[in-house]
Amino acid sequence: MSMQQVPSHRRVVVGVDTHKYVHVAVAIDDIGTILDSRSFAADAGGYGQLIDWAASFGGKLTFGIEGTGSYGAGLAGAVRRRGIGALEVVRTDRRDRRLRGKSDTIDAENAAKAVLAGLATAVPKTADGIVEMIRQVKVAKDIAVKARTSAMISLKQVIVNAPDELRQELQALTKMTLINRCAALRPGRVTTVAAATKHTLRSIARRWQQLNAEITSHEKILTELTSSMAPExxxxxxxxxxxxxxxxxxxxxxxxxxxxxxxxxxxxxxxxxxxxxxxxxxxxxxxxxxxxxxxxxxxxxxxxxxxxxxxxxxxxxxxxxxxxxxxxxxxxxxxxxxxxxxxxxxxxxxxxxxxxxx
Structure with a gap:
């Protein structure tokens, strides 16, 4: 498909279907005519080539990008730094895909048409300041919390199946007392079921303690960042x-x-x-x-x-x-x-x- 030039007063919308390694872009004019379609590498060099290609059509340029919070985040940032408008486009609904089929080029065209029709109006997050720092720390904390919960569930399950004497000793303890008691166990040589159970309980309890310390450090950072940015x-x-x-x-x-x-x-x-x-x-x-x-x-x-x-x-x-x-x-x-x-x-x-x- 040959490239076409658009007068400066006309609008050009570029829809982009984003993926991990390749982005597919389709450019349309303000009456929905497809001007060209290309694929670009999903890296800094590819972002620059895509933007230059889009700018070569002339006209008033706008990008409609899918997945600006994931695979499209890098491209959205590159477009913003070039001073070009960008809007976030949600994925095409299933009914349209059943009627028209599914391909990267069709998805990119749909993204461009969503911007042209006024269906896509959301401005992507910039993800380049304190809030992005908060989000990253929050991700680390949430993962650690899930792992800590899993460790406690596993610890209690091991106790349920432990030898009678060990189970009776541990089952009635409160959570923190249980963690500290298990972390201090001395299994010795693993030559019996009881010794193997103590080894497992100590390992899980110490993992819980490590995760708990990690969560505390994440919470401290989150408190500092949120208080400094939004004290009220x-x-x-x-x-x-x-x-x-x-x-x-x-x-x-x-x-x-x-x-x-x-x-x-x-x-x-x-x-x-x-x-x-x-x-x-x-x-x-x-x-x-x-x-x-x-x-x-x-x-x-x-x-x-x-x-x-x-x-x-x-x-x-x-x-x-x-x-x-x-x-x-x-x-x-x-x-x-x-x-x-x-x-x-x-x-x-x-x-x-x-x-x-x-």
């Missing part, structure tokens, strides 16, 4: 470093990309969705959005329902109005999202001021 957010009642980290991760290093508090609530999965039909008017739970952020909001709400006087008063009032506990929790999560969005206002204002100054 970190001070909110029942909002610990984990919850603050999740809220900042949702907002990203460029929170100004989120146009309103309602958009932030939608990202957190707490914006109600109309579910009315006929004479019935109702709303249902939004099952989209960032699930970890939604879970973090839930944990804060549960703590506040038990220990926060204004929240307890709200629950009593809404219960008297006939609301169920689930409905009240959904309302509280929505209110909490509004509160935390307001607490992050200084970050957004600082970003906007820096952009104006630049």
């Amino acid at each position: 957010l970190a001070k909110a009642f029942a909002v610990g470093p984990d919850t603050a980290a999740e809220m900042l991760i949702v907002a990203g290093d460029n929170p100004e990309r989120i146009r309103s508090e309602a958009a932030f609530a939608r990202l957190c999965g707490v914006a109600p969705i109309p579910a009315s039909s006929g004479m019935t008017t109702r709303h249902r739970l939004n099952r989209g959005g960032h699930r970890q952020a939604n879970a973090a909001l839930y944990r804060v709400v549960i703590v506040r329902m038990q220990h926060h006087e204004p929240t307890k008063a709200y629950v009593a009032r809404r219960t008297a109005e006939g609301k169920t506990k689930s409905e009240i929790i959904r309302c509280l999560k929505r209110h909490l999202a509004r509160e935390l969005w307001a607490a992050m206002r200084p970050i957004r204002e600082a970003r906007i001021e820096s952009q104006i100054a630049a």
Whole structure:
């Protein structure tokens, strides 16, 4: 397919289907005509070639990139550094794939057409500041927490199948006493089942201790980063470093990309969705959005329902109005999202001021 030049006042949209090693791009003009399609290596050199190829068409250039949080992150960053607009494109729905088939070129074309039709409007996260640092540490902590939980489950399972005398000695102990006792076991030479069991218990217990120390170090870093970036957010009642980290991760290093508090609530999965039909008017739970952020909001709400006087008063009032506990929790999560969005206002204002100054 020969390349075509587009007048400077016309629009050119480049859709990119991203993969681990290769990115496939399709360029279309503002009436949907395909100008060209190419494949590029998914590395720094390939990003530069792709952007130069896209710029060669002329016109007002915009990129629509799939997977800006994974395989497309590098390309999105390269496009942003060149001062070109980029939008995040969600994967094509299954119905369209059944009708048109599936190929990398078709996916790239669909990405471009989604931008042209106004279906893709999300600005990708920049992932180049403190929030990205927080996200990376949070990943390390979450992995360690899962491993620590797995170690405890394995420890208790080994005790269930341990020789009677050893099982009776350990089964009634509390968690930390059990960990310390098992970590201090001296199995000696592994010549009996009891010695092998002690060896296993000591190994698992010491692993738990190592993971616990690692988690503590991650929590310390998260506390420092979240407190320095968003002190008002970190001070909110029942909002610990984990919850603050999740809220900042949702907002990203460029929170100004989120146009309103309602958009932030939608990202957190707490914006109600109309579910009315006929004479019935109702709303249902939004099952989209960032699930970890939604879970973090839930944990804060549960703590506040038990220990926060204004929240307890709200629950009593809404219960008297006939609301169920689930409905009240959904309302509280929505209110909490509004509160935390307001607490992050200084970050957004600082970003906007820096952009104006630049």
